[in-house]
Amino acid sequence: ADFLVGALGLNVESVSIEQLGFARKITITNKKNTIIADTATKDEIHARIAQIKSELAKIDSSYDKEKLSERITKLSGGATEAELEDRKLKIEDAKSATFAAIEEGIVLGGGAAYVHLSSYVPAIKESIDNPEERLGADILQKVLLAPAKLIANNAGIEGAIVLEKILSSTWEMGYNAMTDTHENLLNTGVMDAAKVARCALQNAASVAGTVLTTKSECQNPKSPMFLGSQAYFRKGMTICKHKDHHYEFSFIIIYVPDKSLT
Structure with missing residues (x-):
């Protein structure tokens, strides 16, 4: 596949079938594109990685070095930043x-x-x-x-x-x-x-x-509302007294019985 870039006079409108490549799987989302290459293009990918490494050795810009390093990582199937942190x-x-x-x-x-x-x-x-x-x-x-x-x-x-x-x-x-x-x-x-x-x-x-x-006393308990055969719903406010202090709590509880424990 050819790299389509305007500086070389190549664009999507004028591309031909011969300039396209192929992949085993392509996933496109609104945030990123993921291309899983076919094993038949392994030699071409290695050649592209070698070319980028050669360019990397010639530039001084830290920003360009970072971007080229990311490109090498993605082409070689290396670990992303999230994968490195997980590891x-x-x-x-x-x-x-x-x-x-x-x-x-x-x-x-x-x-x-x-x-x-x-x-x-x-x-x-x-x-x-x-x-x-x-x-x-x-x-x-x-x-x-x-x-x-x-x-x-x-x-x-x-x-x-x-x-x-x-x-x-x-x-x-x-x-x-x-x-x-x-x-x-x-x-x-x-x-x-x-x-x-x-x-x-x-x-x-x-x-x-x-x-x-815990020595606490709860007042005004409320019965749960029955939502059906699988769950109970409870919402309200409870006043609790601990020693000489009173506390008010607003809560929402959904209780799903675990029949395996009965």
């Missing part, structure tokens, strides 16, 4: 996870470690005399099953079946959602840093405890 964040996450694993070790990933730990909760509960703490142990046992169940549900698999398989297997076994298999997660590298798993559970318990122990 940078992934590397930082991997580095942090590695340091956390060095500090406290590793556990099974995919929520399998939590599932196996949940089987030890009943024995711990037997040593607790406080009825409220025993209730908290029951809640914790259910919470430990939630991550693995959610991962399975998101993968289109019945979470209850996955949980049953994990609980009936040895400690190193779990569910790999990427391959849809029940396997030895240590051998396949599906692992989490123990520190990350511990902190996630501790932080969740801390937030739940804060909500439960």
Whole structure:
């Protein structure tokens, strides 16, 4: 394909079939055009990249250098600025996870470690005399099953079946959602840093405890409006009293029941 530019006397009105090129896919939007070249034009693309690199070495303008570098990146299929930022964040996450694993070790990933730990909760509960703490142990046992169940549900698999398989297997076994298999997660590298798993559970318990122990009194509660078989709608204002202070809150809540939890 020829590069149509007015300085060379070429324009769209006078273009011929011989001057056109071809591509595997073209996507045109109001903000940008994306052209995916056919593999048959690979040699021509490399030749164009080499030409632009030659021009890049001859110019001094920082603006022109930036634009030519962007053109080389797009032609060579290189990473865009957004992709580079995403890659940078992934590397930082991997580095942090590695340091956390060095500090406290590793556990099974995919929520399998939590599932196996949940089987030890009943024995711990037997040593607790406080009825409220025993209730908290029951809640914790259910919470430990939630991550693995959610991962399975998101993968289109019945979470209850996955949980049953994990609980009936040895400690190193779990569910790999990427391959849809029940396997030895240590051998396949599906692992989490123990520190990350511990902190996630501790932080969740801390937030739940804060909500439960907040001494506030809400007045004028309003019943939700029924929107149909799937949702409830509630809108209004609530006055809450905390210690010697009163607060007014305006709110809109849409509640969709999760039948899988009933």
